[in-house]
Amino acid sequence: MIERPGFSGIGQIVERARTGEVRAVARLISYVEGQSPLLREVAAATTPYAGQARVVGLTGSPGVGKSTTVSALVSALRAADRRVGVLAVDPSSPFTGGALLGDRIRMGEHATDPGVFIRSLATRGQLGGLSAAVPAALRVLDAAGFDLVLIETVGVGQAELDIAGLADTTLVVLAPGMGDGIQAAKAGVLEIADVFVVNKADRDGAAQVSRDLRHMQTLGLSRGAPGGWVAPIVKTVASTGEGIGELLTAIDEHQAWLSSGELVRRRRRRAAAEVEAIALAAVRARFTSSAGDALDDAAAAVAEGKIDPYAAADKLLDSL
Amino acid sequence: MIERPGFSGIGQIVERARTGEVRAVARLISYVEGQSPLLREVAAATTPYAGQARVVGLTGSPGVGKSTTVSALVSALRAADRRVGVLAVDPSSPFTGGALLGDRIRMGEHATDPGVFIRSLATRGQLGGLSAAVPAALRVLDAAGFDLVLIETVGVGQAELDIAGLADTTLVVLAPGMGDGIQAAKAGVLEIADVFVVNKADRDGAAQVSRDLRHMQTLGLSRGAPGGWVAPIVKTVASTGEGIGELLTAIDEHQAWLSSGELVRRRRRRAAAEVEAIALAAVRARFTSSAGDALDDAAAAVAEGKIDPYAAADKLLDSL
Numbered sequence: 001m002i003e004r005p006g007f008s009g010i011g012q013i014v015e016r017a018r019t020g021e022v023r024a025v026a027r028l029i030s031y032v033e034g035q036s037p038l039l040r041e042v043a044a045a046t047t048p049y050a051g052q053a054r055v056v057g058l059t060g061s062p063g064v065g066k067s068t069t070v071s072a073l074v075s076a077l078r079a080a081d082r083r084v085g086v087l088a089v090d091p092s093s094p095f096t097g098g099a100l101l102g103d104r105i106r107m108g109e110h111a112t113d114p115g116v117f118i119r120s121l122a123t124r125g126q127l128g129g130l131s132a133a134v135p136a137a138l139r140v141l142d143a144a145g146f147d148l149v150l151i152e153t154v155g156v157g158q159a160e161l162d163i164a165g166l167a168d169t170t171l172v173v174l175a176p177g178m179g180d181g182i183q184a185a186k187a188g189v190l191e192i193a194d195v196f197v198v199n200k201a202d203r204d205g206a207a208q209v210s211r212d213l214r215h216m217q218t219l220g221l222s223r224g225a226p227g228g229w230v231a232p233i234v235k236t237v238a239s240t241g242e243g244i245g246e247l248l249t250a251i252d253e254h255q256a257w258l259s260s261g262e263l264v265r266r267r268r269r270r271a272a273a274e275v276e277a278i279a280l281a282a283v284r285a286r287f288t289s290s291a292g293d294a295l296d297d298a299a300a301a302v303a304e305g306k307i308d309p310y311a312a313a314d315k316l317l318d319s320l
Numbered sequence: 321m322i323e324r325p326g327f328s329g330i331g332q333i334v335e336r337a338r339t340g341e342v343r344a345v346a347r348l349i350s351y352v353e354g355q356s357p358l359l360r361e362v363a364a365a366t367t368p369y370a371g372q373a374r375v376v377g378l379t380g381s382p383g384v385g386k387s388t389t390v391s392a393l394v395s396a397l398r399a400a401d402r403r404v405g406v407l408a409v410d411p412s413s414p415f416t417g418g419a420l421l422g423d424r425i426r427m428g429e430h431a432t433d434p435g436v437f438i439r440s441l442a443t444r445g446q447l448g449g450l451s452a453a454v455p456a457a458l459r460v461l462d463a464a465g466f467d468l469v470l471i472e473t474v475g476v477g478q479a480e481l482d483i484a485g486l487a488d489t490t491l492v493v494l495a496p497g498m499g500d501g502i503q504a505a506k507a508g509v510l511e512i513a514d515v516f517v518v519n520k521a522d523r524d525g526a527a528q529v530s531r532d533l534r535h536m537q538t539l540g541l542s543r544g545a546p547g548g549w550v551a552p553i554v555k556t557v558a559s560t561g562e563g564i565g566e567l568l569t570a571i572d573e574h575q576a577w578l579s580s581g582e583l584v585r586r587r588r589r590r591a592a593a594e595v596e597a598i599a600l601a602a603v604r605a606r607f608t609s610s611a612g613d614a615l616d617d618a619a620a621a622v623a624e625g626k627i628d629p630y631a632a633a634d635k636l637l638d639s640l
Contacts, residue, residue, distance in 0.1 A: 272619035278633035299592035313598035
């Protein structure tokens with residue numbers, strides 16, 4: 001018999017997740033990721049227990065060693081007996097090949113440890129997408145009592161801004177030889193970093209990457225101004241674990257600094273982004289579910305030059 | 321006296337842009353980028369003249385040589401006496417340092433050529449942002465009679481999906497030694513490519529990148545299935561112009577293929593994304609402009625665990 005949990009069923013699964021049952025956590029996240037009708041119930045049942053976990057975002061260009069850094073951080077956190085959840089987010093790929101690959105590599109090391117939960121999230125283009133699924137998954141891990149949740153995102157672009165919106169502490173990972181100096185500025189990752197990680201620090205050029213970062217900081221191009229937090233630059237060789245202890249210290253120092261009031265501000269911002277994403281997804285659904293698909297009709301008229309897009313948008317909103 | 325164009329003023333500027341006056345084009349794009357109150361008037365005045373330009377999107381990871389490829393393409397297009405507009409889009413940076421740098425480099429070569437218009441667009445986080453500004457700028461160049469508009473975006477992630485939505489033809493640029501093989505799959509760029517460009521093809525590993533791409537295509541991981549278009553893989557050394565002629569041929573072949581009906585479909589999709597972005601921006605503006613900022617209140621309640629985000633979104637929508 002297939003189990004079909006209703007609201008009370010979800011409540012029971014949440015209770016099991018809170019006792020540390022990994023399968024219950026995995027099931028809740030599946031509901032969230034699949035944007036199942038149960039998503040709302042999962043959100044309602046986990047909200048009262050959330051707010052305790054520290055949320056650390058980690059981003060950087062492909063090839064800098066994000067996954068290796070995550071794995072090293074997980075090992076260090078486990079050595080300190082802290083329970084850690086990892087959400088690997090792949091904002092653009094509908095087929096998650098890369099994310100699954102990363103999972104397999106990392107699961108090998110931590111697969112049998114109940115204090116670690118690792119999951120790739122893909123969104124397959126649903127309404128609300130990442131903006132709704134990631135906070136919901138985060139809330140599941142938070143309610144399940146994980147002390148720290150790492151959110152890893154691939155790449156450069158809008159995704160980082162989302163990560164910075166979700167995380168209490170945002171790590172930007174760079175590496176020498178990736179053209180990351182000016183490219184980092186170009187990609188706009190500087191202003192979102194709470195901590196810079198210069199990985200592959202045993203390679204030529206690592207010192208130059210650090211100098212470039214420090215220089216850009218003195219030019220006032222990075223975050224940090226509000227409240228006087230200046231993002232530290234931590235050199236690591238994630239593959240050997242070198243510098244990971246220092247990185248953990250930097251994260252903890254930033255978390256302590258946040259407690260001065262910035263934490264409340266960031267968490268409200270996170271909640272605002274989530275509520276807005278859910279509300280906008282509902283509006284979008286109305287655009288396309290209305291009789292005859294109002295959006296399609298508007299788009300055809302605009303594409304044919306019969307109406308400009310602003311006038312079309314006005315008509316679309318009037319039709320709601 | 322400062323000129324303050326109203327609707328009829330905008331119409332006159334559009335007329336001047338259509339006669340090839342570069343300053344008029346630049347002014348219209350400034351209105352669009354600055355999300356000025358004139359944005360609507362610019363859209364209304366350019367819509368009737370739009371729809372002729374071919375739109376080519378170009379994307380790839382930092383460091384693969386996107387800007388060099390754009391510059392080489394512009395030279396080749398000018399040699400064929402085709403007027404070309406370039407929009408360099410930097411989706412994440414509020415301070416456009418990199419984009420401006422790229423401008424200066426490229427403007428040097430094409431600055432005195434009235435058949436070329438190059439502009440960086442940044443969005444500074446406005447409502448609607450890129451999703452509204454880029455199609456509007458594109459429409460200006462289209463109405464001004466540019467035969468082809470290149471849209472270049474930095475990075476990996478959501479931005480490419482937007483580019484693929486905007487462009488008739490999407491080029492994905494890769495280069496050897498960037499870990500681009502599997503990383504490309506991870507970043508989800510494969511399924512948006514109409515043409516693959518393996519740049520820096522004179523370096524070690526270029527043949528391997530091509531082989532990896534071809535292999536992934538045989539696995540069915542790339543776009544192409546609908547209508548039988550299989551993205552060709554063109555090897556280039558953009559810095560010397562090698563392979564750029566072949567790239568232009570591949571673009572033209574794709575454009576010819578589009579004429580079979582896919583072009584209408586893609587342009588409707590582009591218009592739908594634009595209209596939706598404008599309408600959603602209007603809804604977002606209502607969330608935050610309502611008395612007491614309904615979204616802020618909702619976010620605070622969610623952050624404190626008093627209400628779940630779905631219930632909060634329902635209340636927010638009811639308040640409209």
